[in-house]
Amino acid sequence: MSNAGNTRGERSTWSWWYLLFLIQFVAVLWPPFYNKAEPALLGMPFFYWYQLACVVVAAVMTASIYVITEK
Amino acid sequence: MQNVNWVALSVFVLLFGFITWLGFAAAHWRKGDLGQLHEWGLAGRRFGTLITWFLVGGDLYTAYTFIAVPALAFGAGAVAFFAVPYTIVVYPLLFLVFPRLWHVCHKHGYITAGDFVRGRYGNRWLALAITVTGIVATMPYIALQLVGLQVVIGGLGISGTGWVADLPLIVAFLILAAFTYSSGLRAPASIAIVKDILIYITAFAAVIVIPIQLGGFGKIFAAVPHEKLLLAVPGSNTTGAYGAYATLALGSALALLLYPHSLTAIFSASSGRAIRRNAALLPGYSFMLGLLALVGFFALGAGVAKLPEFAAGFKQFGNNFAVPALFLHSFPDWFVGVAFAAIGIGALVPAAIMSIAAANLYTRNIHCEFINRSPTPGEEAQLAKWASLVVKAGALVFIVFVPLKFAIYLQLLGGIWIIQTLPAVVIGAYTRWLNDWALLVGWAVGTYAGTAMAISQDLKPGYPLKLGDWTLPGYTAFYTLILNLAIAVVLTLVLNALSARRPAADATVAADYHA
Numbered sequence: 001m002s003n004a005g006n007t008r009g010e011r012s013t014w015s016w017w018y019l020l021f022l023i024q025f026v027a028v029l030w031p032p033f034y035n036k037a038e039p040a041l042l043g044m045p046f047f048y049w050y051q052l053a054c055v056v057v058a059a060v061m062t063a064s065i066y067v068i069t070e071k
Numbered sequence: 072m073q074n075v076n077w078v079a080l081s082v083f084v085l086l087f088g089f090i091t092w093l094g095f096a097a098a099h100w101r102k103g104d105l106g107q108l109h110e111w112g113l114a115g116r117r118f119g120t121l122i123t124w125f126l127v128g129g130d131l132y133t134a135y136t137f138i139a140v141p142a143l144a145f146g147a148g149a150v151a152f153f154a155v156p157y158t159i160v161v162y163p164l165l166f167l168v169f170p171r172l173w174h175v176c177h178k179h180g181y182i183t184a185g186d187f188v189r190g191r192y193g194n195r196w197l198a199l200a201i202t203v204t205g206i207v208a209t210m211p212y213i214a215l216q217l218v219g220l221q222v223v224i225g226g227l228g229i230s231g232t233g234w235v236a237d238l239p240l241i242v243a244f245l246i247l248a249a250f251t252y253s254s255g256l257r258a259p260a261s262i263a264i265v266k267d268i269l270i271y272i273t274a275f276a277a278v279i280v281i282p283i284q285l286g287g288f289g290k291i292f293a294a295v296p297h298e299k300l301l302l303a304v305p306g307s308n309t310t311g312a313y314g315a316y317a318t319l320a321l322g323s324a325l326a327l328l329l330y331p332h333s334l335t336a337i338f339s340a341s342s343g344r345a346i347r348r349n350a351a352l353l354p355g356y357s358f359m360l361g362l363l364a365l366v367g368f369f370a371l372g373a374g375v376a377k378l379p380e381f382a383a384g385f386k387q388f389g390n391n392f393a394v395p396a397l398f399l400h401s402f403p404d405w406f407v408g409v410a411f412a413a414i415g416i417g418a419l420v421p422a423a424i425m426s427i428a429a430a431n432l433y434t435r436n437i438h439c440e441f442i443n444r445s446p447t448p449g450e451e452a453q454l455a456k457w458a459s460l461v462v463k464a465g466a467l468v469f470i471v472f473v474p475l476k477f478a479i480y481l482q483l484l485g486g487i488w489i490i491q492t493l494p495a496v497v498i499g500a501y502t503r504w505l506n507d508w509a510l511l512v513g514w515a516v517g518t519y520a521g522t523a524m525a526i527s528q529d530l531k532p533g534y535p536l537k538l539g540d541w542t543l544p545g546y547t548a549f550y551t552l553i554l555n556l557a558i559a560v561v562l563t564l565v566l567n568a569l570s571a572r573r574p575a576a577d578a579t580v581a582a583d584y585h586a
Contacts, residue, residue: 031302055354
């Protein structure tokens with residue numbers, strides 16, 4: 001079969017660092033974590049500012065994974 | 072409807088004129104032979120990290136998104152914020168899967184998902200299923216972009232009766248059709264830069280200026296009815312709103328990148344590395360989308376729905392008029408022009424990419440596969456240019472003659488349909504293990520079940536799945552994807568057991584999938 005075997009020493013396509021992506025999934029796909037109004041930030045309920053903060057954290061995590069695995 | 076807002080209209084027309092010029096001038100940008108399909112339809116795969124950022128951002132975060140997400144917040148409250156987790160979880164997928172697809176497509180000259188599936192599985196009928204799904208899911212999406220355009224044109228105070236009412240829309244679409252025909256993907260890529268800058272300016276102005284006018288976030292959120300502020304806590308024996316919210320976010324994320332226009336924008340990147348970098352940079356748009364969702368609450372806080380000057384707009388466009396009304400209410404006229412131009416141009420960029428993507432699919436996977444098997448490169452590119460015109464004309468006819476709600480229903484069904492291509496495309500990027508006929512049956516059952524479930528729920532996105540004593544409300548696309556996958560796996564096992572193992576057809580090798 002033509003797609004067998006990947007033993008010619010190419011850069012591996014898997015890195016254990018990718019498991020960090022799971023944190024992003026759990027953090028935003030489990031609403032019981034964040035479906036509440038308090039603590040509010042500048043008058044914005046927790047539900048909203050938590051998810052917006054997750055965008056920033058996810059972007060920084062993805063950038064870190066990129067830098068680490070691109071070596 | 073209110074009187075024509077001349078200042079706003081002038082700014083709007085000026086910016087529209089500029090992007091029209093830009094769209095035609097783009098033909099000379101990073102010059103290539105536009106008589107070749109990969110040059111017209113993928114801009115020669117030469118876009119680096121930054122242009123890809125503008126292009127994919129301009130493509131995925133559409134005008135309809137900027138109107139509909141705040142409108143959902145305005146009407147339904149917290150559930151609209153699913154757009155934020157949705158656009159968070161989509162990027163790990165972009166990071167992991169799509170560089171692999173980019174590499175194999177670059178290596179073999181594939182420009183569509185249909186090309187990839189044809190090469191990977193050697194099955195033209197499976198490729199046809201992927202192709203038809205892509206085209207059918209894209210058409211109503213193009214039509215919905217016109218809704219964004221229609222709402223801002225209405226907001227500028229332009230109205231009329233009969234065909235005159237649709238004239239501005241038709242003019243905008245003729246412009247779009249002309250520059251797409253002449254410049255291909257280079258046109259939306261260059262216009263996306265202008266559009267995205269305008270959208271960022273608008274979003275940040277809205278989130279800073281309007282809360283100050285309204286007396287701060289505390290006051291705005293205090294005006295939101297309690298039941299809309301948070302998700303309803305589920306009762307016993309159900310996952311309630313929590314399950315619906317999470318599956319809607321995850322299912323939408325899994326579907327998004329499978330749309331032909333997403334793949335077209337991703338494949339036009341110059342390297343797998345540019346795609347991975349964008350997985351870290353594109354959340355910039357997600358953040359902005361989250362801010363814009365809040366604008367729906369601002370509209371509640373400002374009470375625009377009760378102001379007499381907006382009554383006609385709400386009557387015509389429903390909650391989709393919330394954002395334009397708020398902008399008219401809060402911004403000086405010249406800035407209303409900027410904001411509306413941002414949304415209007417924001418409609419043209421994805422509409423152009425969608426029509427190019429659908430044209431690429433028709434040309435490569437229907438015409439060249441079933442009608443004329445050996446066109447010259449020039450004939451192939453010319454055919455795609457004509458196909459892009461047909462696709463856009465179809466969308467225009469749809470929006471002018473068919474009630475708006477059908478476009479929305481079809482776009483919703485489109486999400487359920489396009490996700491059924493995931494097993495062949497995404498799993499195919501990793502392994503050839505799944506049998507191609509098993510994939511085809513999984514696709515057919517998933518598509519049929521998803522359509523039937525959506526119709527049984529009056530074309531709402533959620534389905535209350537019963538499991539023993541439990542009710543699990545969730546996104547239909549997500550449930551039917553699981554069904555599709557299960558069928559593909561079981562049938563593959565059965566077919567492998569029944570037939571003598573012959574080597575599966577596969578034009579690709581493992582080394583094609585990475586640098």
